[in-house]
Amino acid sequence: MRTIVTAVAVLILAVLPVAAPWLQFVLTLAIAKGFAALGVAVLLRAGLISIGHAMFFAASAYGVAFLARAGVNDLGLLLIFSVLTAALVGAIAGLFLIRYRAIFFAMLNLAVSMVFYALCAKLYGVTGGTDGMPVPIPAVFGIMLGEPLFKTVLFYLSLVLMLLVGLAVQRYLNSPLGHALSAVHSNEIRLEYLGIPVWAVLLIAYVVSAALAGLGGAIAGFAIGRVVPDFAFWTASGHLVLIAVLGGIGGVPGAFIGALFLELLHSAAVTVTDAWNLIVGLTLIVVIMFLPQGFYGLFSRKEASSL
Amino acid sequence: MAFKSISTVVARCLSSLERSLGLDRSVPQANLRLVADGLAGALAIGLVATTPVAAQEKPSSLGLGVFTFTSGPAAAYGMPGKNAADLMIDEINAKGGIEGVPVKATYVDEAQGAQGVIAEYRRLAGDAQNQVMIAALSSATCLALAPLAEQLEVPTVGWNCDTHQLLIDGKSKYVFRPNGNTVPEFIAYAIYLLERKPDVKTVAIINPDYAFGHDAAKIFTAALKALKPDVEIVAELYPKLGSPNYQTEISRLTTAHPDVVFSNFWGADLENFVRQATPRGLFTSSQVVLALGETVLQRVPLPDGVIVGVLGDGWWMSPDAKVNQETVKFAEAYKARFGEYPVFPAIKMANTLIYVKAAYKAAMQKNGGKWPSRADLADAMKGSTVATLTGTVRTRADNDGLVDQIVGVTVKTPTQQFPVIGDMVRYKGDSLMPQGGQDPLAWISTLKPEFSKSLPKPGSYK
Numbered sequence: 128m129r130t131i132v133t134a135v136a137v138l139i140l141a142v143l144p145v146a147a148p149w150l151q152f153v154l155t156l157a158i159a160k161g162f163a164a165l166g167v168a169v170l171l172r173a174g175l176i177s178i179g180h181a182m183f184f185a186a187s188a189y190g191v192a193f194l195a196r197a198g199v200n201d202l203g204l205l206l207i208f209s210v211l212t213a214a215l216v217g218a219i220a221g222l223f224l225i226r227y228r229a230i231f232f233a234m235l236n237l238a239v240s241m242v243f244y245a246l247c248a249k250l251y252g253v254t255g256g257t258d259g260m261p262v263p264i265p266a267v268f269g270i271m272l273g274e275p276l277f278k279t280v281l282f283y284l285s286l287v288l289m290l291l292v293g294l295a296v297q298r299y300l301n302s303p304l305g306h307a308l309s310a311v312h313s314n315e316i317r318l319e320y321l322g323i324p325v326w327a328v329l330l331i332a333y334v335v336s337a338a339l340a341g342l343g344g345a346i347a348g349f350a351i352g353r354v355v356p357d358f359a360f361w362t363a364s365g366h367l368v369l370i371a372v373l374g375g376i377g378g379v380p381g382a383f384i385g386a387l388f389l390e391l392l393h394s395a396a397v398t399v400t401d402a403w404n405l406i407v408g409l410t411l412i413v414v415i416m417f418l419p420q421g422f423y424g425l426f427s428r429k430e431a432s433s434l
Numbered sequence: 435m436a437f438k439s440i441s442t443v444v445a446r447c448l449s450s451l452e453r454s455l456g457l458d459r460s461v462p463q464a465n466l467r468l469v470a471d472g473l474a475g476a477l478a479i480g481l482v483a484t485t486p487v488a489a490q491e492k493p494s495s496l497g498l499g500v501f502t503f504t505s506g507p508a509a510a511y512g513m514p515g516k517n518a519a520d521l522m523i524d525e526i527n528a529k530g531g532i533e534g535v536p537v538k539a540t541y542v543d544e545a546q547g548a549q550g551v552i553a554e555y556r557r558l559a560g561d562a563q564n565q566v567m568i569a570a571l572s573s574a575t576c577l578a579l580a581p582l583a584e585q586l587e588v589p590t591v592g593w594n595c596d597t598h599q600l601l602i603d604g605k606s607k608y609v610f611r612p613n614g615n616t617v618p619e620f621i622a623y624a625i626y627l628l629e630r631k632p633d634v635k636t637v638a639i640i641n642p643d644y645a646f647g648h649d650a651a652k653i654f655t656a657a658l659k660a661l662k663p664d665v666e667i668v669a670e671l672y673p674k675l676g677s678p679n680y681q682t683e684i685s686r687l688t689t690a691h692p693d694v695v696f697s698n699f700w701g702a703d704l705e706n707f708v709r710q711a712t713p714r715g716l717f718t719s720s721q722v723v724l725a726l727g728e729t730v731l732q733r734v735p736l737p738d739g740v741i742v743g744v745l746g747d748g749w750w751m752s753p754d755a756k757v758n759q760e761t762v763k764f765a766e767a768y769k770a771r772f773g774e775y776p777v778f779p780a781i782k783m784a785n786t787l788i789y790v791k792a793a794y795k796a797a798m799q800k801n802g803g804k805w806p807s808r809a810d811l812a813d814a815m816k817g818s819t820v821a822t823l824t825g826t827v828r829t830r831a832d833n834d835g836l837v838d839q840i841v842g843v844t845v846k847t848p849t850q851q852f853p854v855i856g857d858m859v860r861y862k863g864d865s866l867m868p869q870g871g872q873d874p875l876a877w878i879s880t881l882k883p884e885f886s887k888s889l890p891k892p893g894s895y896k
Contacts, residue, residue: 147560148556148560149553149556149557149559149560152552152553153553156549248643248644249643251645251648255645256645257574257644257645258573258574258599258644259548259574259577259578261577261581274581274585275585347549351552352552352578352581353548353577353578355548355574355578393546393550394553394554394557397542397543397546397550397554398540398557402505403543403546404505
């Protein structure tokens, strides 16, 4: 049942850009943000809210730009290296951030990400300041593609990655390591008494979530063709948390549903009025009031009742 | 209607799918239904948007994508642009439109950031009726859109886009900037300053902390050093864009006691800075240069003798503008509708629309009265010379524009309640520009102190 719904949803996503070419960019971006929001959702499982995940998103996108500047020109290599960059940044930041809980964790993430943002904006000679850095079109398995074709490849690649990575994350969340996350949330001390090192559980989760955000950032960098410090701004981090909550943290699809909803809503709202922020905001209030478990709650509730 | 039928079909397909999957009609499913219908609607809109329009027949209306800031702090600069576009398009349509086709603008808010702007650009470009994009205000937006314009082959006219990096590779086919860029704009201030105050020794710079502020500081400093090597920069301050408070910076500036304070603040930042610096005597202790000072002349009481300009020739009270009936009419209509005379961002937008209109005329003349395609329009813009409200804009081979630069100082006038620009100079556009393809900063460093001898003197533009 669940497989069928997923298959249909992915199929619709795959067909949409054929009908409306401009949607391809919006959907690519939505999937990219979905990855990052999934990263946030992983930590939310442990009751940790990170208002700083845009840092990993941006770190990876900047990683792509720097690697491209240094001469690396292959989509696969760039994706792998940039995700590793984000994971590395995540490991470093995670080492001290996972010692904190609740508001302190959220605020410290925010602080670290804003330091990163300031560096990107201030190191004018290195990062190009607020004008950012270009991300050129890379070769795909040695073949240089034209712009429209590359963007199509990128879109379907992200779609495939969404499925593969989604499945992998689901396996991770259903593994003992994943279940330990919710245990951290409910009773951390008991977990320690059971002989499970909380710091290892959290560090792994933190690195995984940073890598996920990094994957999203790399895709977004390729799709947009330019990296700007705004990628790392705290509003971008807030945006990711919003997507995660909106979609629901009950399951992996939640993050992607939330991202698709928010991106499509944004696209629709800006065509209507200058006050697009108002429409987006009002819709969010409505969704959060009436769907406290996010969009994913719609599906999971159904599952539960059929038991 | 294609829209309705498509969406009904898709919605039906989806709902039958739901039924075959045995989903019941509980409340959550109704929500799912809503999502499905939304997707179907999006699909249908997309299909309608991609329906091609015959390029050679005159369409019923002509679409323009206009990119500017309509929300957030940058709207202080963006809204005059939007207002001017509104007014100008109304005026064009009152006369029957461009070559007989009424114009319809779609405004895109740049405050969404690069991602949203790119999505909107792609959406608008997907509709063949939108033949030209007027994009954009912010340099970051322009840099992000430029590769896209080339790839999608949509003529994209930068109405502001100050950064000198935009057209630096000289390969642009579809990106145009009928407008000055940071290089001539800020060299002009260095020359004017040295003409007016030849004994300048110390200079302090206070610019907003983003690319525009840093670029301007770099160019202004390089020009000063080239024209008068013994000038010393005693302070370089970059407060955050949108700061409400400049007291710390003003203290630094007053203690450094420089001969000259240069700033390219704009919008609310500039207003705040002027209001806070005036009572602390900064304007009396130093010669202040406000590169975008004209935008606040009607809003804050600037003292006399502040060097201000318009980053181009877009001063609505310049001698050239005063003798142009169109300009006088435009300024009065703008004042009547928006309660303020058009500041230079407004003039820049109006001139850009005139530039686009001229491209249509030229393109249609060239292909015998047939409605031009996007490529025809880009061809027509290439190398064009267009008379604007305030002067002439020439498009070089690298698509960069050559416009004159007007600089002057604030003076009181009995005819207006606010200070105006006096003692003006009008530098020819090409005299302050490097050749196409030349690195601008390298070119500036080759300038010699004698460079300004051949240029007009302050007060010569009357």
